[in-house]
Amino acid sequence: MDIHQADFVGSYPKPGLCPTDRRAEFAFIGRSNVGKSSLINMLCGRKSLAHVSNKPGKTQLLNYYLINEEWYLVDLPGYGYAKRSKKERRGFGKMINGYFLERSEMYCAFVLVDSNIPPQDIDVEFINWLGEHGIPFVLVYTKTDRLNQRTLDENLDKIRNKLLEYWTHLPQEFITSSRTGEGRDEVLTFIENTKQA
């Protein structure tokens, strides 16, 4: 699949207010600063469809993009932003959990994990929550261009081993870089196949 059209549709504060046309949705989520906006722009072949920013945690809404007039790419707010107040974090958790529990048109979540840093508890907690609730997801390792192959492999193994402390098998994964475009074809082909399944 190639993306020939990507239109911003709207930003919604809760899942009940999101589009009702029942098109397939693919959600993108990860820790603030994981490289989500860059990845979305890379996938869509745009420079600034999603806002790439140095201020993490700014997007606190469910952002919908209509792709090829066919399916929705949903850009969810980054989690784990330390500067949020407790109240903000509670509301945020409720919105994200509500999104995944309520949106039956959500085909698959892409959970972005930074390939450059050791396994983060907050990622593991979120992944475990998805798994426990039977929500379909895959992992997307980001910023893989920053490391040499050996260090990258070592780091990914640390992340995989952390997950294997909780799960008997690992989810499907994609190795990506928004800088080089690595992983783009694989992610788009996966979406194409999943949408039709």
Ligand code: GDP
């Ligand atoms: P978001 O907060 O998750 O949306 O993350 P951004 O897309 O804004 O990226 C956070 C920072 O990581 C920015 O400085 C990006 O330039 C950088 N970044 C994102 N993706 C990549 C990548 O694939 N390779 C490299 N080297 N840097 C990246």
